[in-house]
Amino acid sequence: MAQPNVLRPDEIRDALTEHNKLRARDLAKNLGISEAQILAAQTGAGVTRINANPDMIMTQVPSFGEVMALTRNEWCVHERVGAYGNYHSGAHASMILADEIDLRIFRSHWMHAFAVEKESEAGTKRSLQVFDAAGDSIHKIHLRAESDIQGWDAAVTALATGEVSQTLEVTDRLVAEPAKTNPEKRDILLKEWDLMTDTHQFMRLTAKLKMNRLGAYRIAGKPYARALAPSSVQDMLTQVQTSGAEVMVFVGNRGCIQIHSGPIEKLVTMGQWENVMDPRFNLHLRADHVAEVWAVEKPTQRGPARSFEAFDAEGSLVFQVFPLAKEGRDNRDVWRSILESLPEADVMEPAE
The missing domain is CATH 3.40.1570.10 (HemS/ChuS/ChuX like domains)
Structure with missing residues (x-):
């Protein structure tokens, strides 16, 4: 069942301003919404809605050069520096088989995606962020100081959906399957x-x-x-x-x-x-x-x-x-x- 935002976009942005030191994932948990809904509320203000199809994303990101890839679950975060490449598409599972970035991608869960530009004391931080139907993080690609900004600009243009809504409907989070034995x-x-x-x-x-x-x-x-x-x-x-x-x-x-x-x-x-x-x-x-x-x-x-x-x-x-x-x-x-x-x-x- 799809769940609408429980907060208005302006209320989410106010919470972001008030808790600007808090990580988006932690703020989302405190607000009772998803991390993807926090990004959606910022659409048009440093956030661009992009196509979540991994075939489209993974044909663009090699142009960034060296980046940091991030994949996580509830209790573990995996971060790897390297360049994307050698993408193999598949109907169920796809793969990145580069020297340092090594991924297995299950495309049916790639539902929402955003290009994010955020100002910080160290300069502009840029990332592509992908989420599942519940709005939980699937994969993030963070640019580094040496990444190619022209490649980033071209990728955002190519991937942008044109969607400007600042709300996002998400589904209920799937419950983990306990040990199933016979x-x-x-x-x-x-x-x-x-x-x-x-x-x-x-x-x-x-x-x-x-x-x-x-x-x-x-x-x-x-x-x-x-x-x-x-x-x-x-x-x-x-x-x-x-x-x-x-x-x-x-x-x-x-x-x-x-x-x-x-x-x-x-x-x-x-x-x-x-x-x-x-x-x-x-x-x-x-x-x-x-x-x-x-x-x-x-x-x-x-x-x-x-x-x-x-x-x-x-x-x-x-x-x-x-x-x-x-x-x-x-x-x-x-x-x-x-x-x-x-x-x-x-x-x-x-x-x-």
């Missing part, structure tokens, strides 16, 4: 798990058995899935940092998954946030909202794929980590040692 199908799950040749086959397998990812982990048991203590998040990050291992860090939402491939160099704890603060990769994680962690092993044609997967209390995936296993950069052995050293959870015995 203990009676455990034998079938494990038999077909053993036959997998690619990790992407796992989601089709669980759907066929009327389970989901977390539900399957809960009944699989070792060596398929090993429940780890939630505190192992900090331990894992620290060991990746100190070992120099190169890993792939996945953070996503319903509309986009963003991947960092490389080492983790600088870890910083700031209040409730655990942070990676590297020059070209930042991760901001509310580790206190990680409720379950699993070390998972799936067979592939290249050998076992071992992952570290963290979930919140509602069953939503917060982030995943895999080893980088490219030719000449094979980190699978050190990653396996890291996973094996992590403490197990006190509970989570497999169901019979």
Whole structure:
């Protein structure tokens, strides 16, 4: 069901002025509206409504040069510096496969988009921001000092819809699916798990058995899935940092998954946030909202794929980590040692 703005555009702009130090996401939560509705209220005043079709957006953004890509969910923010390119469109899922910007795009959730120019003490900040039907953030592209402004101007002109309304109707937010399991199908799950040749086959397998990812982990048991203590998040990050291992860090939402491939160099704890603060990769994680962690092993044609997967209390995936296993950069052995050293959870015995 579509939900109109509960505040008038001028009331939203007044709140922005009064709370100008507050992040838009936090202000939206305080006001009981969505982040996209805050931007819509500023249409014509530094904000331009643009086409949300990823095919159109991703053909324009390579002209920006180096930017910062941002994808987040409720408890984790993934930021990566690089240039967009090598876009592959698909009916269901599309991809950016550039050297540093690595995305999986699920186009049905790309519903609203804006080009934003905001004045600050450091100058004009420019970004493209994409939101889902509920007005929640899907993906953001932030220009940097070295980005191409002419490319930006041309892209905004090409993408602009001409829509000038300062209101935006959004749908109700989709509720996270809790762990969905089927203990009676455990034998079938494990038999077909053993036959997998690619990790992407796992989601089709669980759907066929009327389970989901977390539900399957809960009944699989070792060596398929090993429940780890939630505190192992900090331990894992620290060991990746100190070992120099190169890993792939996945953070996503319903509309986009963003991947960092490389080492983790600088870890910083700031209040409730655990942070990676590297020059070209930042991760901001509310580790206190990680409720379950699993070390998972799936067979592939290249050998076992071992992952570290963290979930919140509602069953939503917060982030995943895999080893980088490219030719000449094979980190699978050190990653396996890291996973094996992590403490197990006190509970989570497999169901019979």
